[in-house]
Amino acid sequence: MKGFLKLENGEIFEGELSGNTDKEVYGEAVFFTGMTGYQEVMTDPSFNGQVVVFTYPLIGNYGINLTDNESKKPQPAALVMSECHKTGHHYACDKTVEKEAAEAGIPILTGLDTRALVKRIREHGDMGAVITTNPDKIDVASFTPIGERQLVADAAVKKVEIFGEGSHHVVLVDFGYKESMVTSLVEQGCKVTVVPYDMAEEEIHQLNPDGLLFSNGPGNPKQLNSFLPAYKRLAETYPTLGICLGHQLLALAFGGDTEKLRFGHRGANQPVQDLETKKVYITSQNHSYVVKENTLNESDFSILFKNINDGSIEGLVHNTLPIITVQFHPEAHPGPADSEEIFHKFMEQLRSKGRETAYA
Numbered sequence: 001m002k003g004f005l006k007l008e009n010g011e012i013f014e015g016e017l018s019g020n021t022d023k024e025v026y027g028e029a030v031f032f033t034g035m036t037g038y039q040e041v042m043t044d045p046s047f048n049g050q051v052v053v054f055t056y057p058l059i060g061n062y063g064i065n066l067t068d069n070e071s072k073k074p075q076p077a078a079l080v081m082s083e084c085h086k087t088g089h090h091y092a093c094d095k096t097v098e099k100e101a102a103e104a105g106i107p108i109l110t111g112l113d114t115r116a117l118v119k120r121i122r123e124h125g126d127m128g129a130v131i132t133t134n135p136d137k138i139d140v141a142s143f144t145p146i147g148e149r150q151l152v153a154d155a156a157v158k159k160v161e162i163f164g165e166g167s168h169h170v171v172l173v174d175f176g177y178k179e180s181m182v183t184s185l186v187e188q189g190c191k192v193t194v195v196p197y198d199m200a201e202e203e204i205h206q207l208n209p210d211g212l213l214f215s216n217g218p219g220n221p222k223q224l225n226s227f228l229p230a231y232k233r234l235a236e237t238y239p240t241l242g243i244c245l246g247h248q249l250l251a252l253a254f255g256g257d258t259e260k261l262r263f264g265h266r267g268a269n270q271p272v273q274d275l276e277t278k279k280v281y282i283t284s285q286n287h288s289y290v291v292k293e294n295t296l297n298e299s300d301f302s303i304l305f306k307n308i309n310d311g312s313i314e315g316l317v318h319n320t321l322p323i324i325t326v327q328f329h330p331e332a333h334p335g336p337a338d339s340e341e342i343f344h345k346f347m348e349q350l351r352s353k354g355r356e357t358a359y360a
């Protein structure tokens with residue numbers, strides 16, 4: 001069936017629509033540059049509410065398997081790609097991308113010039129977009145933009161979940177966590193208790209954690225402003241790791257500010273430099289917001305990582321407390337193990353109970 005993507009600036013791209021074709025779908029048009037990793041993108045809750053445009057021209061060639069999902073359901077509002085592979089060739093392939101999307105009610109638009117679309121997004125910035133069969137009727141600007149929506153309530157767990165039996169107890173404050181985060185922690189010898197982002201502080205203390213992980217999640221961190229004082233008190237009490245949205249929230253909680261990039265970082269080869277060791281990591285990323293330069297109190301945090309492409313802040317370390325935060329995804333595997341080191345540092349802090357040993 002013929003379908004269209006209409007951008008907030010009025011531009012229309014025509015393609016072939018499959019999956020959910022019965023209703024209009026609104027989301028934020030963003031692009032992902034990885035050649036692989038589409039299954040992780042489809043199930044990462046941080047993509048909730050987004051129309052994901054894949055720059056790699058063929059998606060779905062190794063299908064969808066039963067082990068690499070990052071959450072229980074596909075998350076983006078819609079998928080846009082040049083071509084979607086019809087079968088998927090891999091010994092572990094369980095179903096096709098089309099089938100996975102159709103079962104989840106997610107439309108896929110193919111057969112359009114994704115290069116032109118991505119260039120447009122790079123010029124204008126991430127924009128609202130609607131996938132529809134009737135673009136003339138649609139006013140994209142009439143939909144509430146992603147930055148004004150509270151997406152975390154939908155993406156995060158509603159009830160406590162427990163994983164692993166390790167001797168270090170990590171409470172993962174959930175905003176829409178990726179399952180690989182739990183896997184990484186369990187592999188490091190942790191028991192992980194996942195709790196809803198709005199769990200009362202007192203209840204978190206009662207769980208008696210050795211450390212906290214503030215997870216990734218969708219949307220604008222400022223939608224969670226009312227929780228920041230509690231997050232600050234918690235981070236001041238336990239060794240803490242913040243990842244992506246978690247990093248942004250901790251920066252806000254300690255008085256910093258965040259801003260939206262013109263177009264986000266979404267891909268598997270974002271170069272990030274550790275400013276102390278000068279070591280460069282090739283990282284997986286998926287974010288629109290960043291911590292704003294010069295807004296952090298220098299007596300609190302030092303900048304630990306920067307993005308080599310655009311110089312944006314990619315990680316922080318507290319100067320006196322055991323708090324590490326990263327904008328990138330240390331749990332992801334764009335190569336074999338990459339930035340897994342971040343989890344090792346966090347574990348060192350847990351083992352020493354972290355009070356006097358800040359990240360070094």
Ligand SMILES: NC(=O)CC[C@H](N)C(=O)O
Pocket residue numbers: 046215216217218219220221243244245246286287288289290
């Ligand atoms: N992966 C994430 O946690 C994304 C954080 C936030 N939603 C952003 O887009 O910047």
